[in-house]
Amino acid sequence: MRKFCLCILILVLSAIIGCANKACDKTKEAYIKQGVANIKLEKYNQAIEDFSQAIDLDPNNAEYYYKRGITYGNLNQHQRAIEDFNEAIRLNPKYAEAYSNRGFIYMVKLENKKKACSDWKRACELGDCINLNLAIRKGVCKD
Secondary structure, eight states, X not given: OHHHHHHHHHHXXXXXXXXXXXXXXXXXHHHHHHHHHHHHTTOXXXXXXXXXXXXXHOTTOXXXXXXXXXXXXXXXXXXXXXXXXXXXXXXXTTOHHHHHHHHHIIIIITOOHHHHHHHHHHHHHTTOOHXXXXXXXXTSXXX
């Protein structure tokens, strides 16, 4: 009976130690999924933590910076949002949504029409023309 209990104890401890080292750690995908869920629940600070964890695991993923930038924007932390959009664009210069959302922050939050129009023009060159077309119709940006 003692040998049986000792074997069970060893198995349990092995599982716990192994789990702590690798198997039970969240993956970057799990952090992103949780971050998106937290945005939907308007738990923006928790979402930022989730996206930051994903970035720690994969610092070269433009999408993770983009998602965190969106979240910073929701918290009215505009400079931090722009920094994350800048990093997303640095990692993926063809990231139309990052240009588009950075342009939105420049226009609506920071009132920088020149930078906003420039970003929207670049986003349009990459296939996302919604904000540029709207800005042109409203006379904010020129063709």
